[in-house]
Amino acid sequence: MTPPQGNGFTQGMRVLVQPEGFDLVSGKYYIALLASTGETTLKQYVRDSGIGYLKPLNPDFKMIVIDDDVQIIGRVVDIKYPNSFL
Template identity: 55%
Template sequence: MISWVAAGARAESPTNLVPERAEEYYESTENAGNHGFWLEVKGASMTAASNPSFPEGTRILVQPEGFEVVSGKYYVAQHSDGEATFKQYVHDAGWDYLVPLNTSFKTVEMDENWEIIGRVVDARIPGL
């Protein structure tokens, strides 16, 4: 795990994705590529009453290269101001959205200021 991402309000994105500088290491059966990294979810925007749900503290494995952007899957997106967020990507009627699973939070309409920087390929809830 190299840094953290806020799942609610956008937080500063990780500045160093070099695996040798990771704070913690976790195993996974999923392939995130040579530059894959774990992030810890912060906030409640990705917590849902039903599955899937990514409560605060969940570790998410991010594949930063060689992924397809598919509506309904989960991604880390970065804003041009350098901040990042973890959300579900939805393409609907020609528009792209970053959707929180918690309906108390607002959906973000993607524009030219947003870039999807990684696909979430695994998740772990500590303590289970």
């Protein structure tokens, strides 16, 4: 999940998630479940004109409007690099 510009989460990273007791904060990363597909995804939450979106790191993909199909299941609180990255 590394975008062309090189920022992001790469395969093998450990993503630490807070599963409850969090607020949605624009610019932070969240894990979401898309009910219609059963897909779980990691995206950045953004709020624009009162509407919440999940923004992919890769600009080739579209933003997802947060609606009844989207369940936010956790907030990313930290990432850990595998020893092989160090």
